[in-house]
Amino acid sequence: MVRTYAHPDPEDVSLARVLFALSDPVRLSMVRILADREAVNSLDLGPGMAKSTVTHHTRILREAGVTRTRPDGRNCWISLRREVLDAKFPGLLDVVLTAETET
Incomplete structure (x- = not known):
């Protein structure tokens, strides 16, 4: 059985959902890691x-349209x-x- 993930179409990506996804420090850290790697x-x-x-x-992050998830065996990229x-x-x-993170 192959896992599949739903991703919003580009026209369905909303600013409110993107900002909500990026507002959490953990998710923001994840996005910073992703920005440096494919x-x-x-x-x-x-x-x-x-x-x-x-x-x-x-x-x-995926449901907000910020990321794409690709299954590969037991891994998700x-x-x-x-x-x-x-x-x-x-x-x-x-x-x-590039914004400073709040500590």
Whole structure:
């Protein structure tokens, strides 16, 4: 049985959902990791986190249209949907990625 993941069409990606997904420090950290790499194994996005926690955060990012999830055997490869975000919200991702994180 092959897992499949639903991703919103580019026209269905909304600013409110993207901002909500990026508002969590854990998810923002994940997006920063993804910005530097083409694709990352989902478990590498949350070292030390429970698998269920990683799954929760990656699901929110995927459903918001921020990331794409590609199953590969027992692994899931996550990539940033930069082209969609840059087309819909020019400059947003760059601002978010370069902003100082609140401590």
